[in-house]
Structures are given as C-alpha cells and as structure tokens.
Amino acid sequence: MKYELLLRTALDKMGHSGAFEPTFKGGGDTAVSGEMVVNGAFLFFKIHENAEILQSEVSALEALSAHVRVPRVLSSVQVEHAGVIILEHLTLRAPQSSEDWQAVALALARLHQPAGEGYGRFADNYIGGSIQRNHSDDSWQRFFAECRLQPQLDRAIALPAAVRRDVDKVIARLADWLPDRPASALLHGDLWSGNFALTGDTPVFYDPACYYGDPQVDLAMMALFGSTPESFYLTYMGATPDADLRCRWWVYDLYHLLNHFNLFGSSYAASIARVAAKLLRS
Template sequence: MWASIREQLSLVLGYSFTIKDKQTLDGGNISHVYLISDGIEQYVVKTNSRDFLVQYLAEEHSLSSLHHTHTLTVPKVILTGQTKSHAFIVLQYLPTTPLRAEQTSYQLGQQLAQLHQWGEQKQYGYDDDNFIGATPQPNTWTNKWHQFFAEQRIGWQLQLLKERGIELVDIDQFVALIKQRLANHHPKPALLHGDLWQGNVGETETGAVCYDPACYWGDRECDIAMTELFGGFPQSFYAGYQSIWPLHQHYEQRRPIYHLYHVMNHCYLFGGEYLVQAQALIDEIHHNHSLCVDSSTK
C-alpha cells in the first residue's frame, strides 16, 4: 500500500517523495490516520478499505468548496486515490491543539459568519450526496427548506434507524410535523461546514483550522446548532459570529429540530445514550408544537 501511495504522491508533487518517517495519529473511529514525512515535508494520510474511495472523494469536494470561499481555514487536498487494497486521501499537515484561546475562537465565529454570507444559491442541497461521519447524507436540490430538512435530514435518519429496528416515532407523522414547524422559515441558503463539532476544529499559531466537513447549502443555524453539541464551543466563538451576522430571534425554537438530526446520527452510529437523547428531543419537539398550537388558538 505505502509503495503505491508514495509513487502516486511523487507524481503529484513532481519529485520523488520518500517516506522516511510514519506516525499513527488519533483520527477517530472511521479511518486509519498517519503523519508521513520525507524529512522536509509532512502530510496527513487517511486510509481505509478500497470501497471507501467514495467517502474520500466526498471529503475532497467539501474541503475544496470551503477552500474556495477564503473564509474558514481547511487543509488542502494533495491527492485522493486507491491502491490494490486500500483507498486513501493525502492532506496538508496543519499542526493543531484543541480550540481554547478566546481571540482564536472569536475569529473563528467571525469566519463562520463570513462563510454563511458567501455566495448566492437559490436552492438547498449540494451537487453530490456525501457523508455525515460514516452515514450517507442525501443532498438532492430542493426549493423549500422545510421540505429539504424534514425529508432529507429528519426523515432520512428515522428511516435508517427503523431499518436497524429502532422506531422512535411514526416517521410520516413526524416528518409532517417538522415541515409544519419550519414552514414559515425561509432562510437564505448558506454554504455549511455541515459537521462542525469540537472534534473537527483545531487551533494553530495563525488561527483556527476546520476538518472533515460534510458541506451542503442550508440554514446557517444548522452549523450553529451543531457547535452546541458534543462538547460545545467557547462563548467567544458565538460572540464573534454575532458581531458579523446576529442570529434570528426565533433560533432557539428551531434548535431542538437541528440538534435532533445529529443526535439521531450518533444514535445510528453508536447507540447507547444517544437513543435516550434522541427520544428526549422528539418529545421536546412534540411539546413545543403543542404549546404553539395552544397559543395560536387563544
């Protein structure tokens, strides 16, 4: 495998790259991650089974989309390919530490707001389907946000869980409820990182770096909602975001719906406590809907 990666990397770089050092990095539970070096240049290499190439190509597409905006800092993709036995992606190495510095967090919040303001798109979706973690994520272009999120996010995850024998709620009824809850919300389509949690962000000497995106055009509140899950972000991050583009006053009403998508995905991938969290969010959404119905009849 490594001989083939070295040969393909040498062709892309335009000189003979020799792997003199190879270290294993902590890269989560999906791929094997390595830091390779020829004594001068260093690169990150992710490897997986050969059929994983589609996931790496999706990652390359998302990273390229973000890089094109000149807002968030993301690693450049050097090479994506296959050997006889493996798929791999080679990335620019950006040494990072966990995001902690207030000023760096504040600037990251500003950069995310600038990403969300970047570009003009009339529909919600993406040119290709991709993956949220290891889970397929459909991105068929759709004109209405409530339809896109209810069907391609909430309904999709509920169906995946049902196929594993986990039925949290009646799918058709709940999808209809989500459509109703979002029907009057018409956000400007924003390019999203899509998987913006604490583990996909790091801090360098020059600022924050983001990894492992799952891009699509959607409601900017989805990125913000995910930053509040799985460890959360420093408060200075949110202050930075608000300084560029303040959130809508009704964001908190939609937040449980946006949280549910990612909690259900974790339930699908890991089970355990996420099943309890997903059910609690569904109950909260039902409760909030009942409050809305009651207030509208008074």
C-alpha cells in the same frame, strides 16, 4: 490492501519516490489516519476502504477553501476500492480565549454568506460513514425532512417504537420550528468541536460534510457536542441564541443524533427521545 502500498502510490503521484516513515493513529470514526516524514517534512494522511468517502471529503474541502482556511490536499488516489488522501500537516490548538472564539466566529460568518437560492445543491456525500443525500430543493422544510431526518429514521430500525413515533410527529410538524426559505449558505455540515481548531491565530476547518442550507445547522452542531461561549455568538450574530432559535437547533440535533444512533448504537436513543419530546412540548 496494505496501507503502505496506498501511501506509496499517493507519494509517487506527488513526485516523492524516497523513503517514508508512517505513524498510524487510528484516526476518526471511519478512517485510519496518521502522519509521516517525507524528505524531512511532516505530512498528514487518511486511509479508508471506501474511496468514495475520501473523495467526497476532498470535494468538500475544495468548496470550503474558497471561504476559510482548510488543510491543503496534496495527493488523492484510489487503489482498487480503497483510497488515501495526503494533506499538509498543521499544528492545531483548540480555541481558548475570547479572541480565539471571535476569530472562529468571523471565519464562520464569511463561510455563511448567502450563496444563491435552494438547498442541498451539492453532490451526495458522507457524514461519518453515512451517505448524505444533497438533492436540490427550493423548500428547506421539505429538504430537511426528505434528505436528512427521514433517511436516518428509516435506517434506525432498532429505535424503540415510541421514540420512532415521536420523531415521525416532529417530521410532520417541521413547519412549527423551521423556516421554509432561510438564507442558503455553504455549510461545513459536521461542525462539532473536533472538526475545527486554530493554527497559530487562524481558524482552520476540516472533516466537512458540505451542502447548502440554513447556517444555523452549523451553530447547532457546535452546541450539541461542545461548549460555545457567549463571545462567539456576540461576534457571529450580535446576540445570544433565543428560545425560538434553540428550538430550531433541536430539529437539527435530531439529524446528528439519529446518525450517531445508526453509526454507534443504542446509547443515543435516550438523547433522541429527549430532544423529540422537547420539540413536541414546545
């Protein structure tokens, strides 16, 4: 399916029948993205051969939008099996100052307000190109074992046998590091440093993989693939992370590292081995 045809269909749905000028940027891990000028205005778009991935993103953005700033979805269409979403074009910048990080912390704290009981509680969706099961469960430990770690480990058939055994041991001992009934909040779910920024002075969040769970999942992801300053933690929770909390983060890190192993290959095996070993020694 030609990308231009998908964009034309999405623009027609918006009521724009005139010419458009797309610039393709290649985008993220799983989608082709870019920007285009329509009637003198810039718009951002994402295209994927699996329309379900983009539809799950639209649902997650809608859920987040009740709590934090996200890019507005202007159009979403599916043609055959491919899909496209058109979003407002935002000028983004990375947080730099203490004030920026404090703003991110306050926005994330709004998102992470307790929201009912149970975990998952969201339609199955995708994290990158991987399906993410979000079946409801009243046990966080069981949810994280059965809907997060075990499905990724089952896919990781090329993982060295010794590392697989260590991850199996971690799964069997989740009660050593995870609470079974933490406060449940809506999570971004994929909150590395490339999935949040500021537009002006306002934090904006995008590319989510939402579900309900322990808010520390998002903080762990921020620290795993980025550098989070002290000013963020002091604003978000009034303290810097202690040793027990960092052990909990290591469990959450394993999920993302296994997913990256399954998506991008063996270069993540050493990180999986290191994190599993740290947990088993703790």
